Amino acid sequence: MALIALSVRGAMGQYLEALVPHIANSLEVHLFVPNHFKGDIGNAILHNFPTGETKPKALFKLLNPFLAKKIWNEIVEVKPNLIYLFNGEGYPWVLFWMVWNTKVSIPFLITLHDPEPHPGNLWEFLNGKFRKFVIKRAKSIHIHSNQFLETTKQLGAKDIIVIPHGSFADRFLQYKQNNIKRENTALFFGRLEAYKGIDILIEAGLLLNGKIKIIIAGPGKLPPTLLDKINQNPTIFELHNYFLPDSKVAELFQRASVCVLPYKQATQSAVPLIAAAFGVPVVASAVGGFLEDIPRVGGLLVPPNDPVALAKGIEQAVGITPVYPHKLSFLYISKQFINWFKENV
Structure with a gap:
């Protein structure tokens, strides 16, 4: 072929x-x-x-x-x-x-x-x-x-x-380290695109006000208004705005207590399976392919474009034990x- x-x-x-x-x-x-x-x-x-x-x-x-x-x-x-x-x-x-x-x-x-x-x-x-x-x-x-x-x-x-x-979680799991501890953080990982709802995530982070820190990690360009909010609130947000090597991805998933996907539109994503492989529960918008992907890993779905619902979902997801489907x-x-x-x- x-x-x-x-x-x-x-x-x-x-x-x-x-x-x-x-x-x-x-x-x-x-x-x-x-x-x-x-x-x-x-x-x-x-x-x-x-x-x-x-x-x-x-x-x-x-x-x-x-x-x-x-x-x-x-x-x-x-x-x-x-x-x-x-x-x-x-x-x-x-x-x-x-x-x-x-x-x-x-x-x-x-x-x-x-x-x-x-x-x-x-x-x-x-x-x-x-x-x-x-x-x-x-x-x-x-x-x-x-x-x-x-x-x-x-x-x-x-x-x-x-x-x-x-799932291509294995490429990241090989960099897992025993000395990295879970932190009270919610991780967004992936290319920064407008349809992925970074603006909704930032509003949810401000509502949480540091109770759960928001880590945003991935390449892409953020609008100046969103970048200003992140930079002005270092106790609420942590930004890694570049293409992350696999070892860094592994480190962030080991630190995270929640993986968050606030997308406004979604077709498919590898992230829920990566999160589940690291034992990190997922909260995501109830859109597109996530309607199948998120329940499959035991995650939570929240209404899209709703910072209040997203903030509550992040809090609720902490402590949930995800399911990793090995058949994938x-x-x-x-x-x-x-x-x-x-x-x-």
Whole structure:
């Protein structure tokens, strides 16, 4: 099979590292990824292609039909029984590939990470605009939650399979240290995006007034107004505004008493499983995929966009013993992917 991933930074790269080695133990996998991907791929056969160092440069390359054709020829040359597009279903190259695939008729499978595009992100907006052409022509579509079955059908999917998001907690658990103690803190971990409700979390933190300290950790740009509130209240907030190494992630989850996900919109997330693996209870907004993800780990759901409810939920979550579903490790999840691939050859 040819497995193609057009986005490999951050959590997407971690997902690939968790999934690909297991698949490559059972199938011959040719992995086509940007040349900056350096992750573990097990027995997979690596095929690199260039993309830009910045998003504007990457967009320029992704609009180049000649480069798209060059990569497509490399894909066809390995004579795959199927093509699995891991992400980037609305990127320009994929539009070209789907047209050219009509000549060779290779089964085309897609994982749809975000059936509902996240608001406030240009890449998500463009991806959402162009992907319908691709989705309608794919043989089968994979989503992570039953919550988005109807949405995916409306996008024109012919066949849909639901495989839940697997856990890559192991990559962080290896850095666990015995000398780190739990603190009275609530941890938000992940890229800082507007749709993730950081503004709601900050208001909830002010309501808690230091009773439970709020740790905000991840890359991204915060609006000046929110940054000012954080900086003006050092006893209430702790900010780590950068891409955290795995060891630092482990340290923060060991310190935390609660993991908080105040999202305004959510499709899927690896964070609830990471938190549960560290024994940290989760409180999250009752939106999207969280309606399945949070009960699965024994967490609490609260109304979205409600700082008062979020503050109460954080307090209530302290002391709850989370449930870690071992069946969501990639050792087991990968078998569902392999069955899906075999069914569509």
